[in-house]
Amino acid sequence: MGIFGNAGGLNEAAVLEALKAVKDPDLQQDVVTLGFVKDLKIAAGNVSFSLQLTTPACPVKDQLKADAERAVSSLPGVQRVDVQMTFRVTTKQTQQARTLIPEVRNTIAVASGKGGVGKSTVAANLAVALKKFGAKVGLMDADVYGPSIPILMGASEAPQVTQNRIIPPVAQGVKMISMGYFLPRNEAVIWRGPMLHKMIQQFLGEVEWGELDYLVIDLPPGTGDIQLSLCQTIPLTGAVIVSTPQDLALEVASKAIAMFKKLNTPILGVVENMSYYVCSHCGERDEIFGHGGARRASAQLGYPFLGEIPLNPAIRTSSDSGHPAVLEGENTPYGKAFLDIASAAAAQISIANFNAPQAPVIEG
């Protein structure tokens, strides 16, 4: 590049200075300080760079891109701005997790207090949505008593076991493991704590998860052995709490929240399932369990509200047929709801990684 190419003092420093005006609304810092700007190239008046976000499901991706383009094109001498959006999912993995799941960046538990609020449906759709955004995703069914992930994901083929390693089956691009694969139909798991603890450790350490951006973990309801074992075995990135809007469900959900608080596990947010029902005949909206209860409760407790999912027979049929509802995409209100929730949860994961407490340093 000759001296004439350097029109108006256009250089890297000037571009980076201009990009400092672009702030990530979730992490509340500018994209330069956050280290998002990569591969900055200036050739004559053409500026190209990439913005490496913390998640492919970033809810403000388009806004960040537009802001960055605007900021740089306002510089004198710039003719063309080319912004590539890339991602690298952040992690705050500690030594304890590294020994079990070395290549898993984030672990997200989907929990509730009460049963039957749609945890597994939310977990399956969350996993598939994150996959749709372009992330590498795994789904672990930690509900030994009522394993439903194989049915929800439409993958009943048993995992292969070779030399004490379990190769997880893949459905909808998501790697999965479930107790459902190891049990004959109509058999039940009747186990005490130590067995459950062992299962959690095996599902984490002996499954070939490989490199994953997100491992979504579907928990059984309540605050028992499995939840405790999981929180002890690995420091979770965070927990998503699912509830229906009714007071009873919220009251029990607050117990789950209390448990995670006690175990220092970040609460990523609350999802309201079965939020309302739109009659397929007259189109009238019916709020069967009340509406907005989870939003109010999360505001009261100071946790993010991730979104609401309508009660829709299509979600039930798609769940039963192993075709998660989110696959229908933005065109259906429930597909869009799941995608938005995944986006919001991914943003909270990035924030949690940004603020995660450091594990204590243990010296001999």
Next chain:
Amino acid sequence: MNVAPTTIKLSAPGGVLVRWNDGHEATYSYAYLRQRCPCATCRDTPPTVKVTPDPFPIHGKDVIKVTGAAPVGHYAIQFNFNDSHATGIYSYAYLREICPCDRCRAEAEA
């Protein structure tokens, strides 16, 4: 922010030195930690802990000592003792609650 340890030094003079993220720090003697083990068995029957060395060490137990530690999730630490006891999970909150420093003991008794 939750109070949590930043550094845990297992063989500090006088026992285990714990530094906290709020700047607090204190040394827990090995016997003190072992006697306050929060596991179900020790809560039920407090352990007998050897504090002073035996004149004839070949006959007796070793003086209690912490031999290792590991973090548990985001919330606790597990200590291994030389009496092969390792089932105690000391949550950060509990560890802070039993802080042996004069100020914390005075506050606890007040």
